[in-house]
Amino acid sequence: MWPAVAVAASAQIIGSFPLHLFLIPRPWAEYCAVHACHGENASLNLMARAELERAGRNVRRAKGRLYFDMADGDEGESGERRVQALSEVRCVRSIRRVAACVEASGPPQVGMAHPAAQLAQIIDAAADWDGVVADLKALGIQIHSCCVVSRQFRQLARLISAEPAHHLHRELGLCLQRRLGWSPQGRGRSADLTLHLHIEGPRLLLEVPILQQQKAKLGGFFPHQGMHHVEAWAIARSLDLEPGETVLDPMCGKGTILAEAAVWWPNATFVGCDVDPGQLEHCRRNFDWLKQTAVLHQSNATAHGGIPRSNASVDKVVVAPPWNRQFGIRGSLVSFYQGMLLEIFRVVRPGGRVVLFASRKVLPKLKAALSLCLEQVHGAWRITAERGFALTRATTGVILVLHESPHAGAMPASASILSWEGEAPQGGRELYEHWRRLRAQSFPRLEAPLREAPLRGGAKEGRSPALRFLRPVLACLVACIALGLRFRA
Numbered sequence: 298m299w300p301a302v303a304v305a306a307s308a309q310i311i312g313s314f315p316l317h318l319f320l321i322p323r324p325w326a327e328y329c330a331v332h333a334c335h336g337e338n339a340s341l342n343l344m345a346r347a348e349l350e351r352a353g354r355n356v357r358r359a360k361g362r363l364y365f366d367m368a369d370g371d372e373g374e375s376g377e378r379r380v381q382a383l384s385e386v387r388c389v390r391s392i393r394r395v396a397a398c399v400e401a402s403g404p405p406q407v408g409m410a411h412p413a414a415q416l417a418q419i420i421d422a423a424a425d426w427d428g429v430v431a432d433l434k435a436l437g438i439q440i441h442s443c444c445v446v447s448r449q450f451r452q453l454a455r456l457i458s459a460e461p462a463h464h465l466h467r468e469l470g471l472c473l474q475r476r477l478g479w480s481p482q483g484r485g486r487s488a489d490l491t492l493h494l495h496i497e498g499p500r501l502l503l504e505v506p507i508l509q510q511q512k513a514k515l516g517g518f519f520p521h522q523g524m525h526h527v528e529a530w531a532i533a534r535s536l537d538l539e540p541g542e543t544v545l546d547p548m549c550g551k552g553t554i555l556a557e558a559a560v561w562w563p564n565a566t567f568v569g570c571d572v573d574p575g576q577l578e579h580c581r582r583n584f585d586w587l588k589q590t591a592v593l594h595q596s597n598a599t600a601h602g603g604i605p606r607s608n609a610s611v612d613k614v615v616v617a618p619p620w621n622r623q624f625g626i627r628g629s630l631v632s633f634y635q636g637m638l639l640e641i642f643r644v645v646r647p648g649g650r651v652v653l654f655a656s657r658k659v660l661p662k663l664k665a666a667l668s669l670c671l672e673q674v675h676g677a678w679r680i681t682a683e684r685g686f687a688l689t690r691a692t693t694g695v696i697l698v699l700h701e702s703p704h705a706g707a708m709p710a711s712a713s714i715l716s717w718e719g720e721a722p723q724g725g726r727e728l729y730e731h732w733r734r735l736r737a738q739s740f741p742r743l744e745a746p747l748r749e750a751p752l753r754g755g756a757k758e759g760r761s762p763a764l765r766f767l768r769p770v771l772a773c774l775v776a777c778i779a780l781g782l783r784f785r786a
């Protein structure tokens with residue numbers, strides 16, 4: 298009944314509303330979940346949709362977003378039910394952001410552009426701000442400042458007359474300040490909350506984030522990226538890291554594998570070595586960004602004693618050595634790998650594990666080096682898994698897992714599927730999506746989209762020295778002017 302009344306009322310409003318923008322009165326609140334990755338049919342997006350549908354929501358998909366509604370209960374009960382429903386949505390872990398949608402919609406009118414201030418007032422007046430504030434309150438989110446952003450500048454330009462899109466952002470910020478007391482900030486980094494202005498066909502939406510996913514844990518968006526995060530995860534996963542273990546990457550480069558391991562198994566100790574100080578600096582910055590620590594050494598991991606660790610001092614080793622392509626090497630690949638493996642077997646403890654990553658092309662050389670080494674080292678090291686996958690269209694990557702055990706019989710036979718993969722497809726896109734799903738199973742719960750308190754404090758402390766100096770000077774100046782005026786009067 299309600300929707301029918303709403304449509305009739307809206308139809309009347311469309312006819313009379315001069316700006317061709319209107320709010321559909323709805324008896325339910327609508328939210329949107331922003332996809333974690335590209336591709337409508339990517340496994341994570343399908344997972345998110347299935348999770349929302351299981352939670353009994355009316356789910357609709359549009360480009361890059363899933364819209365879902367939450368029906369309000371009877372008067373008085375609605376707040377509680379909405380909070381409960383939102384806590385369920387917290388479990389939709391494979392999405393980037395959940396936002397309450399504030400909508401002003403209408404048929405797109407070519408040539409019907411409005412001043413930014415007017416458009417902002419329409420969104421401000423039309424929205425169910427009480428509902429948004431209730432959601433934020435129910436989730437314990439307190440806002441003092443906000444910032445409005447949008448990526449759709451061209452679409453916005455069609456709605457605003459002769460003004461750049463950021464005027465609309467600013468005007469919306471001012472409306473929110475008048476209505477809710479949130480102080481507007483020009484940049485998202487200094488604001489408590491970043492609101493997204495989004496155009497979806499004829500709908501103009503202001504998305505107020507209420508839950509979000511931590512970037513690092515989803516997309517491997519490290520400041521310095523090397524290997525793709527899903528592949529780095531699969532390599533790191535093969536280590537089967539336990540809390541308290543020490544893992545070494547003797548040729549860590551930007552540290553993609555170590556950093557990916559640090560995201561999912563943070564209670565281990567991470568040690569990285571590389572000959573190139575530039576690569577080590579990138580690795581350090583990646584760890585800083587994750588707020589994790591790694592012990593880093595500049596060293597040549599192919600020379601005897603080159604890895605600055607004592608014998609049998611690390612539990613696990615992971616390495617993706619150069620293939621003499623992007624990272625060239627001097628001399629033969631076999632002797633380079635042999636030097637590296639001898640060092641690895643020196644520092645890894647008995648019963649430990651080594652995970653190597655190579656291309657199918659260089660694999661024979663790596664295996665040749667391995668058999669030469671195994672004649673020289675103590676302990677019964679054996680390849681227990683050899684897993685190939687399409688790294689690019691032209692290159693097959695291979696993960697080799699090596700175990701050492703004094704009791705050779707206790708070791709699993711060599712497998713072409715990794716122990717943690719379950720029923721995995723042989724390769725191709727399906728294997729990649731399979732790994733991505735397995736990785737997503739450990740996603741943390743969504744969290745409040747606020748900036749962390751230390752950062753906010755830090756940002757204030759981090760103001761430029763010039764600004765810190767200028768503030769008291771300006772204050773003195775204002776005081777002098779005020780005094781001067783009084784004196785003249």
Ligand SMILES: C[S@@+](CC[C@H](N)C(=O)[O-])C[C@H]1O[C@@H](n2cnc3c(N)ncnc32)[C@H](O)[C@@H]1O
Nearest residue numbers: 523548549550551552553554571572573597598
């Ligand atoms: C393929 S990259 C490693 C990628 C890295 N595992 C990651 O996760 O991003 C190979 C690295 O080996 C380093 N390297 C080359 N020769 C080395 C040596 N003798 N000792 C230590 N590192 C070396 C290179 O500087 C390069 O950073």
